Amino acid sequence: MTPEEFNIELYWSLIDIVNGLLTGSVIGGYYAMISIGLAMTFGVMRLVNLAHGDFIIVGAYLAVVMLNFLPVSPFFTLIIVVPLMFCLGYVLQRVLINHVSVQAMERKGLSTNYGLMAPILVTFGLGIFISHLLLGIFESDARQLKNSLAFSAIRISEDLNISLLRFIFFVIGVIILIALHLYLNRTHAGRAIRAASDDAEISPLMGINTAHVYGLALGISMAIAGAAGVMIGMIRTFQPFDGPQFLLIAFGAVIIGGLGSIVGSLVGGILLGITQVLAGTYFGPSAQLVGGYMLILFVLAFKPQGLFSR
Amino acid sequence: MSISVSKRGFFAEPGRGGKRPLLTISELSAYYGQLRALYDIEFQVMPGEVLAVIGANGAGKSTLLKSIVGMMNRGKTAHITGTIDMRGRRLERLNTEKIVDAGVTMVPEGRRLFPRLTVEENLMTGAYLARCRGKAPEKLEEIYDMFPRLGERRAQIVNQMSGGEQQMVAIGRALMSDPQVVLFDELSLGLAPSIVDDIYVKVGQINQAGVTCIVIEQDMKRALAVSNHVLVLLEGAVVLEGDPRELDVDQVTSAYFGSDIGRASA
Numbered sequence: 119m120t121p122e123e124f125n126i127e128l129y130w131s132l133i134d135i136v137n138g139l140l141t142g143s144v145i146g147g148y149y150a151m152i153s154i155g156l157a158m159t160f161g162v163m164r165l166v167n168l169a170h171g172d173f174i175i176v177g178a179y180l181a182v183v184m185l186n187f188l189p190v191s192p193f194f195t196l197i198i199v200v201p202l203m204f205c206l207g208y209v210l211q212r213v214l215i216n217h218v219s220v221q222a223m224e225r226k227g228l229s230t231n232y233g234l235m236a237p238i239l240v241t242f243g244l245g246i247f248i249s250h251l252l253l254g255i256f257e258s259d260a261r262q263l264k265n266s267l268a269f270s271a272i273r274i275s276e277d278l279n280i281s282l283l284r285f286i287f288f289v290i291g292v293i294i295l296i297a298l299h300l301y302l303n304r305t306h307a308g309r310a311i312r313a314a315s316d317d318a319e320i321s322p323l324m325g326i327n328t329a330h331v332y333g334l335a336l337g338i339s340m341a342i343a344g345a346a347g348v349m350i351g352m353i354r355t356f357q358p359f360d361g362p363q364f365l366l367i368a369f370g371a372v373i374i375g376g377l378g379s380i381v382g383s384l385v386g387g388i389l390l391g392i393t394q395v396l397a398g399t400y401f402g403p404s405a406q407l408v409g410g411y412m413l414i415l416f417v418l419a420f421k422p423q424g425l426f427s428r
Numbered sequence: 429m430s431i432s433v434s435k436r437g438f439f440a441e442p443g444r445g446g447k448r449p450l451l452t453i454s455e456l457s458a459y460y461g462q463l464r465a466l467y468d469i470e471f472q473v474m475p476g477e478v479l480a481v482i483g484a485n486g487a488g489k490s491t492l493l494k495s496i497v498g499m500m501n502r503g504k505t506a507h508i509t510g511t512i513d514m515r516g517r518r519l520e521r522l523n524t525e526k527i528v529d530a531g532v533t534m535v536p537e538g539r540r541l542f543p544r545l546t547v548e549e550n551l552m553t554g555a556y557l558a559r560c561r562g563k564a565p566e567k568l569e570e571i572y573d574m575f576p577r578l579g580e581r582r583a584q585i586v587n588q589m590s591g592g593e594q595q596m597v598a599i600g601r602a603l604m605s606d607p608q609v610v611l612f613d614e615l616s617l618g619l620a621p622s623i624v625d626d627i628y629v630k631v632g633q634i635n636q637a638g639v640t641c642i643v644i645e646q647d648m649k650r651a652l653a654v655s656n657h658v659l660v661l662l663e664g665a666v667v668l669e670g671d672p673r674e675l676d677v678d679q680v681t682s683a684y685f686g687s688d689i690g691r692a693s694a
């Protein structure tokens with residue numbers, strides 16, 4: 119190898135790594151959006167929401183419906199999809215989940231094992247119901263939210279660029295996470311959510327209605343899931359049964375980052391994204407998923423509480 | 429105002445000292461599932477007084493306070509019967525949030541702070557109710573005046589604090605809801621005697637400011653010293669009630685342990 123050849127080799131491996139870090143981070147931003155809702159409902163009310171991935175897909179289909187009536191840029195659908203998903207989440211929690219929750223099972227005097235299992239089964243069933251409902255309405259054709267930015271890229275250097283859409287989603291994801299952080303720390307309702315999550319039995323003594331607070335928590339979770347769904351729909355195609363694969367990503371980011379920390383979700387998502395992209399670069403596309411799962415297993419084996427949990 | 433419904437309501441016989449009672453508890457029984465923890469409890473709470481509830485472990489003191497703040501309305505696992513009347517308003521069917529909104533709150537046994545929240549966040553949760561939010565900044569300053577230590581540590585996570593400091597946060601948090609009545613469950617549990625002295629000085633100040641207090645206190649002498657009225661519970665029933673200046677310690681002790689003298693005078 120001549121010195122010149124060596125330099126070219128070095129240059130390309132550096133490009134690979136930088137590309138992995140950049141693209142991985144940008145993907146991680148939207149992984150964080152996918153996972154934060156799952157982490158939040160578990161952190162606040164011990165709800166393992168197996169329908170979380172399906173809610174993401176519902177967000178994408180709501181945008182499809184809206185675009186049928188209003189041919190605007192898919193970005194504008196967020197204005198309707200996000201509040202609508204919040205309302206759906208709030209109502210769902212109050213009319214269904216609150217009655218089968220861990221807390222409801224405790225009130226009925228049932229054993230803790232049963233209490234944990236009941237809401238898991240209900241959300242599992244809910245996920246199946248939602249995906250079949252979507253199939254019934256939209257059929258199994260792959261959909262996409264068409265937009266003019268799909269093929270634009272931000273050029274960083276001659277050989278290095280990142281997808282403009284992914285970058286925009288990363289920025290939106292970070293803004294949402296900051297907004298959520300401020301909401302949880304600076305507002306009465308946000309503090310009430312955290313208080314109920316710390317001690318649901320005592321928080322009513324502060325005048326906090328836990329049923330309402332849990333409604334807010336699932337509402338927020340679904341609002342963010344809906345936003346993530348719209349973004350996913352702009353990047354790739356989706357079908358009614360795509361929910362579970364996002365649930366897996368969400369579990370991954372949550373396991374890596376640790377529950378109950380917004381920063382943890384972001385960093386967990388970014389680490390997962392970087393690992394996937396680098397594994398794909400070095401070991402071929404099929405290694406992407408395996409690489410991600412290896413990281414998850416690693417964290418589970420050595421720091422099961424997650425890298426960022428206190 | 430429903431005069432006919434409440435047995436000891438508005439125009440009913442006046443309570444102690446000819447005053448109209450703030451709280452009237454009648455035929456109150458409490459159950460944990462099948463287990464009965466309170467038996468037909470009857471008493472009145474006068475506005476502005478300190479009522480001490482004493483009794484051995486398991487006598488039902490905490491259950492009594494939990495019943496008043498609606499924490500025994502839990503369907504199959506816990507429920508109450510009887511009536512709790514606050515100046516004509518019936519509390520026994522209300523949720524805890526509504527009772528707190530009506531002006532009755534509790535400092536629970538074991539403090540029960542929100543462990544992952546800071547001192548100030550814990551205090552602010554106490555001002556969650558709509559009627560309290562506007563006044564929250566002033567209230568917060570009042571609490572910091574009363575407990576300067578908390579002002580210095582407002583940004584600290586509470587589970588890193590000493591027991592005494594945590595008790596101050598728990599008291600402050602209850603006061604943030606601007607209550608008329610505060611129930612204190614075993615304030616002195618696990619605290620050094622000098623700290624307990626300080627805490628009871630604060631309870632005195634709170635009472636002086638017009639807040640009616642019900643305290644559960646293991647230390648009988650202290651209970652008699654701080655209160656205007658005492659209630660002795662034994663196995664879920666009231667066995668002795670009276671003015672601590674008129675009761676003698678032997679009488680209270682025998683009621684506490686359930687010897688015959690205590691029962692006879694009840």
Ligand SMILES: Nc1ncnc2c1ncn2[C@@H]1O[C@H](COP(=O)(O)OP(=O)(O)O)[C@@H](O)[C@H]1O
Binds near residue numbers: 463
């Ligand atoms: N959560 C509960 N479930 C079942 N029984 C309980 C519960 N809490 C208290 N008890 C029972 O109720 C009775 C009164 O308890 P408690 O009110 O805590 O007494 P005290 O506060 O006077 O020590 C006791 O017999 C106790 O065992």
Ligand SMILES: [Mg+2]
Binds near residue numbers: 489490491537614
């Ligand atoms: Mg007790």
